[in-house]
Amino acid sequence: xKKVLSIILVISMLLSMTACANQGTEDQTSAxxxxxxxxxxxxxxxxxxxxxxxxxxxxxxxxxxxxVVHTETAGLGDKAVENIVxxxxxxxxxxxxxxxxxxxxxxxxLAAITAALEKAGxxxxxxxxxxxxxxxxxxxxxxxxADVVVIGGGxxxxxxxxxxxxxxxxxxxxxxxPQLGGNTIISGSAYNAADPDRQDELVMTDLEKQTIEGLxxxxxxxxxxxxxxxxxKAEWEAYKASGKTQLFDSPTLHKLQTYFGGDMQGDTELxxxxxxxxxxxxEWLEELDMEFKDYVFTVLGGLWSRAHKPAKPLGxxxxxxYTNYIAENSSEIEIMTETKxxxxxxxxxxVVGVNASGKGGAVTLYANNGVVLATGGFGANVEMREQYNTxxxxxREVKTTNHTxxxxxGIIMAEEINASVTGMENIQLLPMGDPQTGSLSGNxxxxxxxxxxxxxxxxxxxxEGARRDVMTKALMxxxxxxxxxxxxxxxxxxxxxxxxFNESIDDLVSAGRAFKADTLEELAAQxxxxxxxxxxxxxxxxxxxxxxxxxxxxxxxxxxxxxTPPYYAGARVPTVHHTMGGVVITENAQVVDVNGVIIKxxxxxxxxxxxxHGSNRLGGNALxxxxxxxxIAGESAALMK
Ligand code: ADP
Numbered sequence: 001x002k003k004v005l006s007i008i009l010v011i012s013m014l015l016s017m018t019a020c021a022n023q024g025t026e027d028q029t030s031a032x033x034x035x036x037x038x039x040x041x042x043x044x045x046x047x048x049x050x051x052x053x054x055x056x057x058x059x060x061x062x063x064x065x066x067x068v069v070h071t072e073t074a075g076l077g078d079k080a081v082e083n084i085v086x087x088x089x090x091x092x093x094x095x096x097x098x099x100x101x102x103x104x105x106x107x108x109x110l111a112a113i114t115a116a117l118e119k120a121g122x123x124x125x126x127x128x129x130x131x132x133x134x135x136x137x138x139x140x141x142x143x144x145x146a147d148v149v150v151i152g153g154g155x156x157x158x159x160x161x162x163x164x165x166x167x168x169x170x171x172x173x174x175x176x177x178p179q180l181g182g183n184t185i186i187s188g189s190a191y192n193a194a195d196p197d198r199q200d201e202l203v204m205t206d207l208e209k210q211t212i213e214g215l216x217x218x219x220x221x222x223x224x225x226x227x228x229x230x231x232x233k234a235e236w237e238a239y240k241a242s243g244k245t246q247l248f249d250s251p252t253l254h255k256l257q258t259y260f261g262g263d264m265q266g267d268t269e270l271x272x273x274x275x276x277x278x279x280x281x282x283e284w285l286e287e288l289d290m291e292f293k294d295y296v297f298t299v300l301g302g303l304w305s306r307a308h309k310p311a312k313p314l315g316x317x318x319x320x321x322y323t324n325y326i327a328e329n330s331s332e333i334e335i336m337t338e339t340k341x342x343x344x345x346x347x348x349x350x351v352v353g354v355n356a357s358g359k360g361g362a363v364t365l366y367a368n369n370g371v372v373l374a375t376g377g378f379g380a381n382v383e384m385r386e387q388y389n390t391x392x393x394x395x396r397e398v399k400t401t402n403h404t405x406x407x408x409x410g411i412i413m414a415e416e417i418n419a420s421v422t423g424m425e426n427i428q429l430l431p432m433g434d435p436q437t438g439s440l441s442g443n444x445x446x447x448x449x450x451x452x453x454x455x456x457x458x459x460x461x462x463x464e465g466a467r468r469d470v471m472t473k474a475l476m477x478x479x480x481x482x483x484x485x486x487x488x489x490x491x492x493x494x495x496x497x498x499x500x501f502n503e504s505i506d507d508l509v510s511a512g513r514a515f516k517a518d519t520l521e522e523l524a525a526q527x528x529x530x531x532x533x534x535x536x537x538x539x540x541x542x543x544x545x546x547x548x549x550x551x552x553x554x555x556x557x558x559x560x561x562x563x564t565p566p567y568y569a570g571a572r573v574p575t576v577h578h579t580m581g582g583v584v585i586t587e588n589a590q591v592v593d594v595n596g597v598i599i600k601x602x603x604x605x606x607x608x609x610x611x612x613h614g615s616n617r618l619g620g621n622a623l624x625x626x627x628x629x630x631x632i633a634g635e636s637a638a639l640m641k
Contacts, residue, residue: 033060033061034060034061035060035061035092035123035126036058036059036060036063036117036120036122037058037060037120037121038060039058039120040056040058041056041057041117041119041120042054042056042116043111043113043115043116043117043118043119044112044115045108045109045111045115046104046111046511047070047104047105047108047109048072048073048102048108048439048441049070049071049073049077050507050508050511051511052068052070052081052108052109052111053068053069053070053112054066054067054068054109054112054113054115054116056113056120058120061092063088063089063092064089065089066085066088066089066113068081068085068112070108070109071503072102072105072108073105073185073186073314073316074313074316074320075179075180075181075316075319075320075323076101076102076105077102077104077105078105079102079178079179080102080105080106080109081105081106081109083099083178084096084099084109084113085113088110091130093127093130093132094113094117094124094127094128094130095127095129095130095132096110098110099178099179100178100404100405101177101178101404102179104437140360141361141362141363141364142358142361142362142364143363143366144172144363144365145365145366145367145368146169146171146172146334146365146366146367146368147168147170147368147369147638148161148171148367148368148369148372148634148638149171149354149365149370149371149372150173150174150372150374150634151174151341151371151372151374151375151410152173152182152341152375152608153173153174153175153177153180153181153182153335153337154180154181154182154374154606154626155182155184155315155319155606155626155630156184156374156376156605156608156626156627156630156633157182157372157375157605157606157630158173158184158318158319158326158630159605159627159630159631160631160633160634161173161322161326161333161372161634162288162322162325162326162333162634163630163631163632163633163635164372164634164635164637164638165325165329165332165333165634165638166634166635167634167635167638168638169369169634169637169638170332171332171333171334172333172334172336173333173334173336174339174340174354174356174365175335175336175338177337177403177405178337178338179337180319180323180337181315181319181403182376182405182406183376183379183402183607184315184318184623185315185316185319186314186315186401186403186439187401187440188314188440188500189309189314189315189317189500189623190297190299190302190307190309190619190620190623191282191292191307191308191310191623191627192278192302192304192306192307192308192618192619192620192624193254193278193279193281193282193306193308194250194253194275194278194279194306195282195306195308196246196249198292198294198295198308199246199247199296199305199306200246201246201295202246202247202305203246203247204246204248205556205558206547207557207558208248208556208557210556211556212232212248212253213236215229215232215253215256215257216229216232216233217229218260220264222264224269224272225268228252228255228256229256232250232252235248235250235253247305249304249306251275251276251279252275253304254275254278254304254306255268255272255275257303257618258271258612258618261467261616261617261618262580262613262615262616262617262618263615264614265426265615266611266613267611269587270585270587270611270612271612273587273628273632274612274621274624274625274628274629277628277631277632278624278628281628282627284627284631285318285321285627288321288324289321289324290310290317290320291310291311291312291317292308292311292317293308295309296309297309297446297447297448298448298449298465298557300445300448300468301430301471301618301619302448302618302620302621303467303557307447307619307620313498314500314501314502318623336356336363338358338359339356339357339358339359340356340357340358340409341354341355341356341375341409341410341413342355342356342357342413343355343416344414344416344417345364345366346417349599349600350600350601351371351417351599351600351601351602352367352601353365353366353371354367367637369601369638369639369640370601370602370603370636370637370638371601371602371603372589372603372604372605372634372637373413373583373591373602373603373604373605373608374410374606374626374630375408375409375410375411375413375608376405376607377402377406377408377578377579377582378406378408378579379402379406379427379576379578379579380400380402380404380405380407381407382396384407384411385427385576388424388425388427389427390425391425391426391469391615392427392429393476395427395576398429398574398575399433399437399438399439399573399575399576400433400438400576401430401438401439401576402576406607408579410604410608411424414583414591414602414604414608417593418593418595419583419584419591419594419602420583420592420593420594420596421581421582421584421610422581422582422610423581423582423610423614423615424579424581424582424610425581426579426580426610426613426615426616427576427578427580427581428468428469428576428577428578428580428616428617429468429469430472430574430575431453431468431472431474431475431483431573432575433575434513434572434573434575435571435572435573438576439575440501440575442501442503442513442514443570443572444485444487444491444492444499444505444514444568444569444570445487445491446487446492446499446500448557449465449558449559450487450488450491450559451464451486451487452464452485452486452538452541452562453471453475453483453485453486454483454486454533454537455482455484455529456480456482456483456528456529457479457529457533458524458529458530458532458533458534458537459537460541460552460553461474461475461477461483461553462474462553463551464555465555465557466555467618475572475573475574476574482571482572483572483573484527484529484569485569485570485572486534486537486538486562486567486569487562487568488562488563488564488566488567489564489565490559490560492566508570513570514568514569515527515569515570516566516567516568517566517567518566519565519567520534520535520538520567521534523567523568527569527571538562540552541562542561542562542563545558545559546561578607578622580610580612580614580616581610582604582609582610582611583608583609583610584609584611585605585611585629586598588603588636588640589604589605589609591603591604603636603637604633605629605632606626606629606630607622607626609629612625613625
């Protein structure tokens with residue numbers, strides 16, 4: 001019995017020793033495999049719209065959770081952040097590709113996570129070079145047919161898709177980027193339309209009255225424009241007889257400003273359609289549940305207070321309105337992202353489809369009725385800019401407000417089938433680029449009336465209510481082509497007041513992207529300009545606001561003086577913004593060939609088209625253009641078989 005007991009004891013001791021030994025091996029193994037010190041760590045980095053904060057929870061061997069706080073663009077940057085967080089977490093890797101079209105957001109989230117993982121003791125180089133476990137897409141060619149095929153999922157293409165569907169068509173829309181939105185979703189989003197209800201609160205100044213009288217009497221030879229002048233004269237006489245004091249506006253005034261603002265190069269028929277349909281198209285967007293603020297303002301280079309402001313930041317309101325409609329009608333409207341159109345399928349002289357390349361192979365799309373080309377401009381294609389630019393010094397080194405997909409593909413595709421293009425040299429620059437990125441983010445202006453521009457010496461140098469090309473050319477002549485936008489409390493009544501990009505002034509100041517001071521002298525010291533020049537610039541502007549003296553630069557658009565602290569300054573540089581040239585279209589948005597003959601089955605809308613804006617597009621006219629002509633193109637493609 002004793003022997004049995006001692007054997008049991010020995011066995012159990014042995015077992016427990018083995019267990020201990022196993023435990024030891026496990027501990028050793030897990031310590032050997034450990035790549036993080038378990039815990040929760042925080043990291044931050046700059047995204048596209050300010051700081052991205054990542055909180056990362058790790059065990060010894062895996063990333064268990066990542067929570068993120070950010071203000072990246074809805075529908076674009078936020079999707080990139082989501083996508084990257086998922087891949088980092090699932091693969092415990094930093095070898096994750098940048099999401100195309102959302103570079104800054106992608107780099108920002110990766111940098112924030114990296115900063116957190118550094119604190120967790122991770123070997124960052126190893127995580128960055130870890131082999132990808134992402135599955136290769138299945139190689140499969142796709143062939144499909146719909147009534148209407150739309151190329152490009154920005155504002156014009158989505159408007160066309162919705163409108164084609166409203167007119168009874170089934171639709172397939174192809175978008176080469178991983179997400180919809182194009183330049184539209186990152187635009188300032190001002191939308192011009194004469195709108196008596198929203199303009200009711202604005203009082204007309206004497207200088208604005210002089211602007212109207214100048215337009216009525218301007219010398220022109222074009223018969224259509226003479227007709228507009230006659231109409232404006234009658235409208236103006238009726239306005240004066242009515243004793244009204246509100247700001248005058250009408251589609252006729254909008255037409256004349258668009259035409260003269262583009263150096264009389266715009267097609268009068270297309271300008272007429274744009275201005276006459278601008279307000280009805282706002283109402284169409286409202287029927288799609290898009291919300292606009294109940295006031296209008298003057299956008300940079302917009303020349304008149306008729307710019308509508310969406311309730312949601314940037315262009316997200318437009319894209320959401322369209323995508324909500326599409327989601328509700330998903331059985332009849334298909335969206336194919338990461339699908340790049342490459343050429344048209346032409347049969348008996350008519351466009352009948354599109355050849356594209358998709359995630360996993362060739363995509364061939366046939367259109368029963370028509371194809372709408374809505375691929376946007378070529379602002380992000382440096383070679384094309386160089387090829388066509390005649391009006392500016394070289395634009396090779398100039399940054400752009402555009403998304404990376406704005407490469408002019410549609411223009412090249414259309415030219416391959418003999419489409420006519422016009423105005424390709426007309427490339428628009430803004431004086432409003434972020435010095436680091438060229439984007440419009442961080443811009444502290446809130447409309448034209450209440451801000452001035454000063455150069456590095458602290459001096460004003462241009463009428464800040466002028467055309468965009470005039471302001472940008474003047475900026476290019478200043479030291480380092482660099483300027484400061486100066487505003488005061490009238491633009492930012494509180495620190496949490498946001499700009500067009502939903503960035504609060506307090507956040508911009510704390511990120512060092514804007515400067516704030518209680519006096520102009522202090523502001524001048526912060527931004528390194530001569531304080532007496534800055535004070536004199538503001539003083540002469542204030543005199544002009546009060547009507548005590550004429551503005552030295554002939555400025556006509558004023559509201560408040562710059563006299564109430566805090567004062568703010570934000571730096572800006574020239575940036576490529578919009579390409580006015582593109583394919584020639586008719587009033588039905590049909591594409592015309594080099595012989596002036598309509599190319600059957602092909603329609604186009606938006607920045608890919610040319611001929612509407614002439615040499616200079618008015619600020620606020622792009623959103624009106626892409627909506628009005630996107631809607632027309634969709635309708636034409638659905639109905640004109
Ligand atoms: P618009 O204001 O005229 O709508 P956007 O720039 O907003 O112009 O939208 C154009 C869209 O077309 C972008 O989303 C862009 O990625 C897309 N696009 C450009 N080229 C192609 C192509 N070859 N195939 C599919 N989509 C394209």
